[in-house]
Amino acid sequence: MDKNYPYQWQPARVRAEFFRLLPISLFVVAFGAAFGLAAVQEGLTPLQTLLMSVTVFAGASQFAAVDMWGTEVSLIPLLAVVFAINSRHLLMGASLYPVLRELPPGKRYGVLLLLTDANWAVAAQDYQNGRKNLEVIVGGGAVLWLAWVIGTGLGVYFGGLLKDPQALGLDMVLGCFLLAMALGGKKSPRTLVAWVVASVAALAAWRWLPPNIHVVVGALAGGVVGFFWLEPRQGGQPREEQEAP
Amino acid sequence: MSIETTPAGILVIIALMAVVTLATRYGGAFVMSFVRISPRIESFINAMASSVLIAIIVPMAFSGDAGALAALATTAIIMLGTRRPLPAIAAGILVAALVRLGVG
Numbered sequence: 588m589d590k591n592y593p594y595q596w597q598p599a600r601v602r603a604e605f606f607r608l609l610p611i612s613l614f615v616v617a618f619g620a621a622f623g624l625a626a627v628q629e630g631l632t633p634l635q636t637l638l639m640s641v642t643v644f645a646g647a648s649q650f651a652a653v654d655m656w657g658t659e660v661s662l663i664p665l666l667a668v669v670f671a672i673n674s675r676h677l678l679m680g681a682s683l684y685p686v687l688r689e690l691p692p693g694k695r696y697g698v699l700l701l702l703t704d705a706n707w708a709v710a711a712q713d714y715q716n717g718r719k720n721l722e723v724i725v726g727g728g729a730v731l732w733l734a735w736v737i738g739t740g741l742g743v744y745f746g747g748l749l750k751d752p753q754a755l756g757l758d759m760v761l762g763c764f765l766l767a768m769a770l771g772g773k774k775s776p777r778t779l780v781a782w783v784v785a786s787v788a789a790l791a792a793w794r795w796l797p798p799n800i801h802v803v804v805g806a807l808a809g810g811v812v813g814f815f816w817l818e819p820r821q822g823g824q825p826r827e828e829q830e831a832p
Numbered sequence: 833m834s835i836e837t838t839p840a841g842i843l844v845i846i847a848l849m850a851v852v853t854l855a856t857r858y859g860g861a862f863v864m865s866f867v868r869i870s871p872r873i874e875s876f877i878n879a880m881a882s883s884v885l886i887a888i889i890v891p892m893a894f895s896g897d898a899g900a901l902a903a904l905a906t907t908a909i910i911m912l913g914t915r916r917p918l919p920a921i922a923a924g925i926l927v928a929a930l931v932r933l934g935v936g
Binding site: 610611614630631632635638639642643644645648649652656657658659660661662663665666669670673674675676677678679680681682683684685687688692695696699700702704708711714715753754755756757758759760762763764765766767768769770771772777778781782784785786788789790793801802803804805806807808809810811812813814816817818 | 833834835836837839841842843845846847848849850852853854855856857858859860861862863864865869871872873874875876877878879880881882883884885886887888889890891892893894895896899900903904907908911912915917918920921924925926927928929932933
């Protein structure tokens with residue numbers, strides 16, 4: 588084992604995490620189908636739409652992008668929107684760094700290729716509970732990516748099947764999933780204060796700042812609470828390593 | 833700067849979207865590799881991590897319709913009661929669909 592990179596990668600766990608996120612991925616298929624339909628309605632060809640889902644793999648930003656489609660696309664505003672919506676990845680990647688740094692850089696950035704909301708939420712929750720779980724980023728990411736691509740294909744070719752995903756409540760899948768993850772984590776007084784600060788900041792940013800940056804504003808505001816309010820040895824690695832058999 | 837949505841133009845747009853998105857996936861970890869992780873920084877990271885979820889959900893609840901609110905409330909109650917995510921999520925979606933069926 589490399590001393591500098593002590594993370595013990597478990598291939599079997601990658602497979603387990605693939606199946607753990609399979610149920611939520613079924614909902615992602617429906618989301619993908621809604622995207623595929625929206626994209627071909629805006630004039631993208633099926634292949635272009637699939638290519639976008641395969642390479643971008645970030646639903647909300649893809650919806651926003653095809654929303655701005657026309658015979659011409661203003662590139663800078665489009666990329667700015669894509670960046671703003673996806674800037675939450677910056678914080679997600681940073682939040683996993685204490686674990687990621689235990690992997691060699693090549694593998695580290697390979698793992699991050701598949702980083703998205705749902706698998707990150709599981710990894711972050713596990714880390715708060717003292718478990719290092721990067722396998723979920725890869726295994727869970729793979730099933731989420733597959734679901735997103737398959738869903739896009741279904742929407743492109745059989746879009747009429749799912750005209751109104753909202754009526755079925757499918758737009759709430761991610762929100763409910765993330766909420767369940769948040770409530771499943773460890774809750775200390777510090778976390779609750781961070782949440783209140785984050786909520787207020789996110790709402791204020793959502794109302795008064797340019798669109799699509801409220802997530803980053805809220806999360807950073809919550810982080811500031813942690814910066815000034817340290818908890819003695821909570822969720823850190825040293826304790827976990829002592830407890831490990 | 834505008835790009836025409838010709839086949840070649842669209843390929844360029846998709847490629848740039850992919851690059852920008854990848855940069856967001858890589859950027860956070862890349863920047864952190866230059867930061868010494870003191871207990872204070874780690875505390876910041878941990879508080880930020882749990883706040884990301886809240887910062888996504890709360891504006892979603894405020895901007896959502898009755899169905900969205902009912903879905904989130906249902907998920908919260910079942911999750912806090914049972915600590916089992918899948919039933920909580922499924923019930924949330926079901927309630928959203930039912931509320932919208934009733935309202936619409």
